[in-house]
Amino acid sequence: MTHRVTLIPGDGTGPELTEATRRVLEATGVAFEWEVQQAGVDVMEEAGTPLPDETLASIRDTRVALKGPITTPIGTGFRSVNVALRHELGLYACLRPCKSYPGVRSRYEGVDLVVVRENTEDLYAGIEYESGSEDAARVIGMLNGLQPKQIGPTAGISVKPISPEASERIIRFAFDYARAHGRSRVSCITKANIMKFTDGLFLSVFRDVAADYPEIEPWENLVDALCMGLVQRPEEFDVLVLPNLYGDIISDLTAGLVGGLGVAPGANIGPEAAVFEATHGSAPKYKGMNRVNPTAMILSGKLMLEHLGEQDAASRLEAAVAAVIAEGTDVTYDLKPTREDPTAVGTAEYADAIIAKLTAG
Numbered sequence: 001m002t003h004r005v006t007l008i009p010g011d012g013t014g015p016e017l018t019e020a021t022r023r024v025l026e027a028t029g030v031a032f033e034w035e036v037q038q039a040g041v042d043v044m045e046e047a048g049t050p051l052p053d054e055t056l057a058s059i060r061d062t063r064v065a066l067k068g069p070i071t072t073p074i075g076t077g078f079r080s081v082n083v084a085l086r087h088e089l090g091l092y093a094c095l096r097p098c099k100s101y102p103g104v105r106s107r108y109e110g111v112d113l114v115v116v117r118e119n120t121e122d123l124y125a126g127i128e129y130e131s132g133s134e135d136a137a138r139v140i141g142m143l144n145g146l147q148p149k150q151i152g153p154t155a156g157i158s159v160k161p162i163s164p165e166a167s168e169r170i171i172r173f174a175f176d177y178a179r180a181h182g183r184s185r186v187s188c189i190t191k192a193n194i195m196k197f198t199d200g201l202f203l204s205v206f207r208d209v210a211a212d213y214p215e216i217e218p219w220e221n222l223v224d225a226l227c228m229g230l231v232q233r234p235e236e237f238d239v240l241v242l243p244n245l246y247g248d249i250i251s252d253l254t255a256g257l258v259g260g261l262g263v264a265p266g267a268n269i270g271p272e273a274a275v276f277e278a279t280h281g282s283a284p285k286y287k288g289m290n291r292v293n294p295t296a297m298i299l300s301g302k303l304m305l306e307h308l309g310e311q312d313a314a315s316r317l318e319a320a321v322a323a324v325i326a327e328g329t330d331v332t333y334d335l336k337p338t339r340e341d342p343t344a345v346g347t348a349e350y351a352d353a354i355i356a357k358l359t360a361g
Protein backbone atom coordinates (compact mmCIF):
# COMPACT_ATOMS: atom_id res chain seq x y z
CA MET A 1 0.00 0.00 0.00
CA THR A 2 1.23 3.49 -0.89
CA HIS A 3 0.76 6.14 1.80
CA ARG A 4 -0.03 9.69 0.68
CA VAL A 5 1.71 12.11 3.03
CA THR A 6 1.98 15.90 2.97
CA LEU A 7 5.66 16.86 3.28
CA ILE A 8 6.39 20.35 4.60
CA PRO A 9 10.14 21.08 4.45
CA GLY A 10 9.79 24.18 6.67
CA ASP A 11 12.56 26.79 6.86
CA GLY A 12 15.97 27.27 8.49
CA THR A 13 17.47 23.79 8.80
CA GLY A 14 14.02 22.26 8.09
CA PRO A 15 14.62 21.37 4.41
CA GLU A 16 17.87 19.43 5.07
CA LEU A 17 16.30 17.62 8.05
CA THR A 18 13.15 16.64 6.13
CA GLU A 19 15.20 15.50 3.14
CA ALA A 20 17.30 13.20 5.37
CA THR A 21 14.11 11.88 6.97
CA ARG A 22 12.35 11.30 3.65
CA ARG A 23 15.29 9.24 2.37
CA VAL A 24 15.45 7.16 5.55
CA LEU A 25 11.68 6.52 5.51
CA GLU A 26 11.85 5.37 1.90
CA ALA A 27 14.71 3.01 2.77
CA THR A 28 12.36 1.08 5.10
CA GLY A 29 10.65 -0.21 1.94
CA VAL A 30 7.32 1.44 2.77
CA ALA A 31 5.88 3.21 -0.29
CA PHE A 32 5.05 6.92 -0.01
CA GLU A 33 3.50 9.45 -2.33
CA TRP A 34 4.76 12.78 -1.03
CA GLU A 35 2.74 15.94 -1.55
CA VAL A 36 5.34 18.63 -1.01
CA GLN A 37 3.78 21.82 0.39
CA GLN A 38 5.36 25.00 1.67
CA ALA A 39 5.02 26.90 4.94
CA GLY A 40 7.28 29.26 6.87
CA VAL A 41 9.27 32.44 6.40
CA ASP A 42 10.62 31.45 2.98
CA VAL A 43 7.13 31.48 1.37
CA MET A 44 5.79 34.45 3.29
CA GLU A 45 6.74 37.10 0.74
CA GLU A 46 5.48 35.18 -2.26
CA ALA A 47 2.27 33.81 -0.73
CA GLY A 48 1.53 36.72 1.63
CA THR A 49 1.15 34.25 4.48
CA PRO A 50 3.48 31.72 6.14
CA LEU A 51 0.68 29.13 5.97
CA PRO A 52 -0.81 29.01 2.44
CA ASP A 53 -4.34 27.58 2.02
CA GLU A 54 -3.02 24.83 -0.32
CA THR A 55 -0.84 23.51 2.49
CA LEU A 56 -3.78 23.23 4.89
CA ALA A 57 -5.99 21.74 2.16
CA SER A 58 -3.33 19.11 1.41
CA ILE A 59 -3.11 18.01 5.06
CA ARG A 60 -6.91 17.87 5.30
CA ASP A 61 -6.85 15.62 2.25
CA THR A 62 -3.96 13.28 3.09
CA ARG A 63 -4.68 13.46 6.87
CA VAL A 64 -0.97 12.94 7.60
CA ALA A 65 1.90 15.41 7.44
CA LEU A 66 5.62 15.26 8.09
CA LYS A 67 6.78 18.76 8.90
CA GLY A 68 10.16 20.41 9.27
CA PRO A 69 10.58 23.14 11.86
CA ILE A 70 9.28 26.60 11.04
CA THR A 71 10.61 29.92 12.33
CA THR A 72 8.17 32.19 14.14
CA PRO A 73 9.20 35.65 12.92
CA ILE A 74 9.19 38.22 15.68
CA GLY A 75 7.37 41.53 15.12
CA THR A 76 5.75 40.80 11.73
CA GLY A 77 2.21 40.37 13.00
CA PHE A 78 2.06 36.75 11.75
CA ARG A 79 1.12 34.25 14.40
CA SER A 80 3.10 31.06 14.77
CA VAL A 81 2.49 28.60 11.93
CA ASN A 82 2.87 25.79 14.43
CA VAL A 83 0.11 27.15 16.64
CA ALA A 84 -2.09 27.96 13.61
CA LEU A 85 -1.75 24.40 12.27
CA ARG A 86 -2.80 22.90 15.60
CA HIS A 87 -5.75 25.25 15.78
CA GLU A 88 -6.93 24.92 12.16
CA LEU A 89 -6.66 21.14 12.11
CA GLY A 90 -7.98 20.50 15.65
CA LEU A 91 -4.77 18.72 16.70
CA TYR A 92 -5.72 18.37 20.36
CA ALA A 93 -3.09 15.82 21.43
CA CYS A 94 0.64 16.44 21.58
CA LEU A 95 2.63 13.23 21.79
CA ARG A 96 6.27 13.29 22.88
CA PRO A 97 8.03 10.00 23.55
CA CYS A 98 11.34 10.31 25.42
CA LYS A 99 13.61 7.30 25.29
CA SER A 100 17.27 6.72 26.18
CA TYR A 101 19.44 5.44 23.34
CA PRO A 102 22.89 4.20 24.40
CA GLY A 103 25.45 6.52 22.81
CA VAL A 104 23.48 9.73 23.33
CA ARG A 105 25.16 11.83 26.00
CA SER A 106 22.84 12.03 29.02
CA ARG A 107 22.96 11.79 32.80
CA TYR A 108 20.38 8.99 32.73
CA GLU A 109 19.84 5.61 31.17
CA GLY A 110 16.81 3.35 30.83
CA VAL A 111 14.31 6.18 30.37
CA ASP A 112 11.34 5.22 28.21
CA LEU A 113 8.32 7.42 28.77
CA VAL A 114 5.68 9.19 26.74
CA VAL A 115 4.29 12.65 27.42
CA VAL A 116 0.70 13.21 26.24
CA ARG A 117 -0.14 16.92 26.42
CA GLU A 118 -3.54 18.54 25.95
CA ASN A 119 -3.13 21.20 23.22
CA THR A 120 -6.25 23.37 23.28
CA GLU A 121 -7.14 24.63 26.75
CA ASP A 122 -5.63 25.76 30.02
CA LEU A 123 -3.62 28.95 30.51
CA TYR A 124 -2.57 28.58 26.84
CA ALA A 125 -6.11 29.23 25.56
CA GLY A 126 -4.96 32.81 24.93
CA ILE A 127 -7.57 34.53 27.14
CA GLU A 128 -5.67 37.32 28.87
CA TYR A 129 -6.32 40.83 30.17
CA GLU A 130 -3.49 43.31 30.34
CA SER A 131 -2.67 45.07 33.60
CA GLY A 132 -4.26 48.51 33.70
CA SER A 133 -6.60 47.90 30.73
CA GLU A 134 -10.32 48.64 30.78
CA ASP A 135 -11.12 44.97 30.18
CA ALA A 136 -8.88 43.89 33.07
CA ALA A 137 -10.68 46.36 35.35
CA ARG A 138 -14.06 44.95 34.29
CA VAL A 139 -12.96 41.33 34.84
CA ILE A 140 -11.43 42.20 38.23
CA GLY A 141 -14.57 44.10 39.24
CA MET A 142 -16.75 41.14 38.33
CA LEU A 143 -14.53 38.58 40.09
CA ASN A 144 -14.20 40.73 43.21
CA GLY A 145 -18.00 40.78 43.42
CA LEU A 146 -18.09 36.97 43.49
CA GLN A 147 -15.93 36.18 46.49
CA PRO A 148 -14.33 37.72 49.56
CA LYS A 149 -10.78 37.29 48.22
CA GLN A 150 -9.97 40.49 46.35
CA ILE A 151 -7.72 40.91 43.31
CA GLY A 152 -5.67 44.11 43.29
CA PRO A 153 -6.69 46.74 40.69
CA THR A 154 -3.35 46.62 38.81
CA ALA A 155 -3.25 42.84 38.27
CA GLY A 156 -2.99 41.28 34.82
CA ILE A 157 -5.27 38.27 34.36
CA SER A 158 -4.77 34.98 32.45
CA VAL A 159 -7.70 32.58 32.34
CA LYS A 160 -7.37 28.80 32.79
CA PRO A 161 -10.31 27.00 31.19
CA ILE A 162 -10.41 23.19 31.59
CA SER A 163 -13.52 21.38 30.33
CA PRO A 164 -14.67 17.80 30.99
CA GLU A 165 -15.00 17.18 27.23
CA ALA A 166 -11.44 18.20 26.34
CA SER A 167 -10.11 16.41 29.42
CA GLU A 168 -11.87 13.17 28.54
CA ARG A 169 -10.66 13.36 24.93
CA ILE A 170 -6.98 13.68 25.88
CA ILE A 171 -7.16 11.17 28.74
CA ARG A 172 -8.80 8.57 26.49
CA PHE A 173 -6.12 9.29 23.90
CA ALA A 174 -3.44 8.53 26.54
CA PHE A 175 -5.09 5.28 27.64
CA ASP A 176 -5.71 4.18 24.04
CA TYR A 177 -2.07 4.93 23.23
CA ALA A 178 -0.94 2.92 26.29
CA ARG A 179 -3.15 -0.01 25.27
CA ALA A 180 -2.03 0.04 21.63
CA HIS A 181 1.67 0.21 22.59
CA GLY A 182 1.62 -2.36 25.41
CA ARG A 183 2.35 0.18 28.14
CA SER A 184 1.32 -0.64 31.68
CA ARG A 185 0.80 2.65 33.49
CA VAL A 186 -0.74 6.08 32.84
CA SER A 187 0.01 8.92 35.28
CA CYS A 188 -2.32 11.91 35.55
CA ILE A 189 -0.31 15.04 36.35
CA THR A 190 -2.08 17.97 38.03
CA LYS A 191 -2.06 20.36 40.94
CA ALA A 192 -5.54 19.16 41.89
CA ASN A 193 -5.00 19.86 45.59
CA ILE A 194 -4.82 23.61 44.86
CA MET A 195 -6.88 24.19 41.68
CA LYS A 196 -9.90 22.06 42.47
CA PHE A 197 -12.21 23.23 39.69
CA THR A 198 -9.74 22.92 36.83
CA ASP A 199 -6.97 20.43 37.70
CA GLY A 200 -9.39 18.75 40.11
CA LEU A 201 -11.85 18.30 37.24
CA PHE A 202 -9.11 16.87 35.01
CA LEU A 203 -8.22 14.34 37.75
CA SER A 204 -11.82 13.37 38.36
CA VAL A 205 -12.31 12.69 34.62
CA PHE A 206 -9.08 10.64 34.71
CA ARG A 207 -10.48 8.45 37.50
CA ASP A 208 -13.67 7.79 35.50
CA VAL A 209 -11.85 7.02 32.25
CA ALA A 210 -9.25 4.79 33.99
CA ALA A 211 -12.06 2.43 35.00
CA ASP A 212 -12.52 1.55 31.30
CA TYR A 213 -8.90 0.33 31.06
CA PRO A 214 -8.55 -2.18 33.91
CA GLU A 215 -5.30 -3.66 32.58
CA ILE A 216 -3.53 -0.28 32.86
CA GLU A 217 -2.38 1.00 36.24
CA PRO A 218 -3.57 4.58 36.90
CA TRP A 219 -1.15 6.80 38.82
CA GLU A 220 -1.93 10.24 40.21
CA ASN A 221 0.99 12.63 40.67
CA LEU A 222 1.20 16.28 41.61
CA VAL A 223 3.29 18.19 39.09
CA ASP A 224 5.81 19.40 41.68
CA ALA A 225 6.35 15.87 43.03
CA LEU A 226 6.62 14.62 39.44
CA CYS A 227 9.52 17.02 38.77
CA MET A 228 11.46 15.52 41.66
CA GLY A 229 10.46 11.97 40.72
CA LEU A 230 11.59 12.48 37.12
CA VAL A 231 15.07 13.66 38.06
CA GLN A 232 15.51 10.99 40.76
CA ARG A 233 14.03 7.88 39.13
CA PRO A 234 12.77 8.63 35.61
CA GLU A 235 12.76 4.95 34.65
CA GLU A 236 9.66 4.40 36.85
CA PHE A 237 7.42 6.55 34.65
CA ASP A 238 5.54 5.30 31.63
CA VAL A 239 2.75 7.34 29.94
CA LEU A 240 2.07 10.79 31.43
CA VAL A 241 -1.10 12.74 30.61
CA LEU A 242 -1.10 16.45 31.38
CA PRO A 243 -3.06 19.65 30.84
CA ASN A 244 -1.46 22.07 28.39
CA LEU A 245 0.88 24.19 30.56
CA TYR A 246 2.35 21.34 32.62
CA GLY A 247 2.68 19.32 29.42
CA ASP A 248 4.74 22.04 27.78
CA ILE A 249 7.12 22.34 30.71
CA ILE A 250 7.44 18.65 31.54
CA SER A 251 8.08 17.64 27.92
CA ASP A 252 11.18 19.85 27.86
CA LEU A 253 12.29 18.32 31.16
CA THR A 254 11.85 14.79 29.81
CA ALA A 255 13.67 15.70 26.56
CA GLY A 256 16.56 16.81 28.78
CA LEU A 257 16.56 13.42 30.54
CA VAL A 258 17.30 11.60 27.29
CA GLY A 259 19.86 13.92 25.72
CA GLY A 260 18.05 17.06 24.60
CA LEU A 261 16.40 18.59 21.56
CA GLY A 262 18.39 16.76 18.90
CA VAL A 263 16.76 13.44 19.81
CA ALA A 264 13.22 14.45 20.90
CA PRO A 265 10.49 13.51 18.39
CA GLY A 266 6.88 14.64 18.48
CA ALA A 267 3.45 14.54 16.92
CA ASN A 268 0.31 16.63 17.09
CA ILE A 269 -2.76 14.53 16.51
CA GLY A 270 -6.48 15.21 16.05
CA PRO A 271 -9.51 13.32 14.76
CA GLU A 272 -9.01 14.54 11.17
CA ALA A 273 -5.22 14.75 10.80
CA ALA A 274 -1.84 14.13 12.40
CA VAL A 275 1.31 16.22 11.98
CA PHE A 276 4.69 14.67 12.83
CA GLU A 277 7.60 16.96 13.69
CA ALA A 278 10.67 17.29 15.88
CA THR A 279 10.35 19.11 19.19
CA HIS A 280 13.19 21.49 18.32
CA GLY A 281 12.97 24.68 16.25
CA SER A 282 14.50 25.72 12.94
CA ALA A 283 18.03 26.33 14.37
CA PRO A 284 18.50 29.03 11.66
CA LYS A 285 22.16 29.67 12.44
CA TYR A 286 22.97 26.23 11.01
CA LYS A 287 20.82 26.66 7.85
CA GLY A 288 22.31 25.00 4.77
CA MET A 289 25.41 23.78 6.66
CA ASN A 290 24.55 20.05 6.60
CA ARG A 291 25.42 19.98 10.28
CA VAL A 292 22.40 19.49 12.56
CA ASN A 293 21.19 16.20 13.91
CA PRO A 294 18.14 14.75 12.11
CA THR A 295 17.42 12.11 14.79
CA ALA A 296 14.43 13.95 16.29
CA MET A 297 12.91 14.36 12.84
CA ILE A 298 13.67 10.74 11.84
CA LEU A 299 12.16 9.43 15.08
CA SER A 300 9.10 11.61 14.35
CA GLY A 301 9.00 9.70 11.07
CA LYS A 302 9.03 6.49 13.10
CA LEU A 303 5.97 7.74 15.01
CA MET A 304 4.36 8.45 11.65
CA LEU A 305 5.04 4.88 10.48
CA GLU A 306 3.30 3.59 13.62
CA HIS A 307 0.37 5.92 12.98
CA LEU A 308 0.13 4.55 9.43
CA GLY A 309 0.04 0.98 10.78
CA GLU A 310 3.57 0.18 9.56
CA GLN A 311 4.75 -1.33 12.86
CA ASP A 312 7.43 -3.55 11.39
CA ALA A 313 9.05 -0.70 9.42
CA ALA A 314 8.85 1.52 12.52
CA SER A 315 10.72 -1.07 14.61
CA ARG A 316 13.37 -1.60 11.94
CA LEU A 317 13.87 2.13 11.58
CA GLU A 318 14.27 2.61 15.32
CA ALA A 319 16.74 -0.30 15.51
CA ALA A 320 18.82 1.21 12.67
CA VAL A 321 18.92 4.64 14.35
CA ALA A 322 19.84 3.06 17.70
CA ALA A 323 22.63 1.00 16.08
CA VAL A 324 24.22 4.01 14.34
CA ILE A 325 24.08 6.06 17.55
CA ALA A 326 25.50 3.18 19.63
CA GLU A 327 28.44 2.74 17.21
CA GLY A 328 29.07 6.48 17.46
CA THR A 329 31.11 6.67 14.24
CA ASP A 330 28.87 8.22 11.57
CA VAL A 331 27.05 10.63 13.85
CA THR A 332 26.60 14.41 13.94
CA TYR A 333 28.73 16.69 16.13
CA ASP A 334 26.27 16.78 19.03
CA LEU A 335 26.45 12.98 19.40
CA LYS A 336 30.26 12.94 19.63
CA PRO A 337 32.08 13.10 22.98
CA THR A 338 33.09 16.70 22.25
CA ARG A 339 31.42 19.22 19.94
CA GLU A 340 34.72 19.89 18.11
CA ASP A 341 35.29 16.22 17.22
CA PRO A 342 36.64 16.26 13.61
CA THR A 343 35.19 12.81 12.87
CA ALA A 344 31.59 14.08 13.11
CA VAL A 345 29.60 13.63 9.90
CA GLY A 346 26.90 15.86 8.39
CA THR A 347 23.11 15.52 8.41
CA ALA A 348 23.04 13.71 5.04
CA GLU A 349 25.91 11.29 5.87
CA TYR A 350 24.29 10.35 9.19
CA ALA A 351 21.11 9.54 7.25
CA ASP A 352 23.23 7.48 4.81
CA ALA A 353 24.57 5.42 7.74
CA ILE A 354 21.02 4.68 8.91
CA ILE A 355 19.99 3.76 5.36
CA ALA A 356 22.99 1.39 5.12
CA LYS A 357 21.77 -0.42 8.28
CA LEU A 358 18.21 -0.59 6.95
CA THR A 359 19.22 -2.03 3.62
CA ALA A 360 22.03 -4.32 4.88
CA GLY A 361 19.90 -7.32 5.75
Ligand code: NAD
Pocket residue numbers: 068069070071072073082261262277278279280281282283284285292293294295296334
Ligand atom coordinates in the same frame (compact mmCIF):
# COMPACT_ATOMS: atom_id res chain seq x y z
P1 NAD B 1 15.95 25.76 18.16
O1 NAD B 1 15.40 24.47 18.65
O2 NAD B 1 15.77 26.06 16.73
O3 NAD B 1 17.51 25.84 18.44
C1 NAD B 1 18.08 26.00 19.71
C2 NAD B 1 19.49 25.40 19.68
O4 NAD B 1 19.36 24.00 19.86
C3 NAD B 1 20.21 25.55 18.33
O5 NAD B 1 20.94 26.73 18.24
C4 NAD B 1 21.09 24.35 18.32
O6 NAD B 1 22.26 24.60 19.05
C5 NAD B 1 20.28 23.32 19.06
N1 NAD B 1 19.56 22.44 18.14
C6 NAD B 1 18.24 22.50 17.79
N2 NAD B 1 17.93 21.51 16.97
C7 NAD B 1 19.07 20.81 16.76
C8 NAD B 1 19.39 19.67 15.98
N3 NAD B 1 18.46 19.04 15.23
N4 NAD B 1 20.66 19.21 15.98
C9 NAD B 1 21.59 19.83 16.72
N5 NAD B 1 21.36 20.90 17.48
C10 NAD B 1 20.11 21.39 17.51
O7 NAD B 1 15.29 26.90 19.08
P2 NAD B 1 15.19 28.47 18.87
O8 NAD B 1 16.52 29.00 18.39
O9 NAD B 1 14.59 28.96 20.12
O10 NAD B 1 14.12 28.65 17.73
C11 NAD B 1 14.41 28.96 16.37
C12 NAD B 1 13.10 29.19 15.64
O11 NAD B 1 12.34 27.97 15.59
C13 NAD B 1 12.19 30.21 16.33
O12 NAD B 1 11.64 31.05 15.36
C14 NAD B 1 11.12 29.36 16.98
O13 NAD B 1 9.90 30.05 17.09
C15 NAD B 1 11.01 28.21 16.01
N6 NAD B 1 10.46 26.97 16.60
C16 NAD B 1 9.75 26.18 15.76
C17 NAD B 1 9.24 24.97 16.23
C18 NAD B 1 8.46 24.12 15.28
O14 NAD B 1 8.50 24.32 14.08
N7 NAD B 1 7.71 23.15 15.77
C19 NAD B 1 9.49 24.55 17.54
C20 NAD B 1 10.27 25.37 18.36
C21 NAD B 1 10.75 26.58 17.88
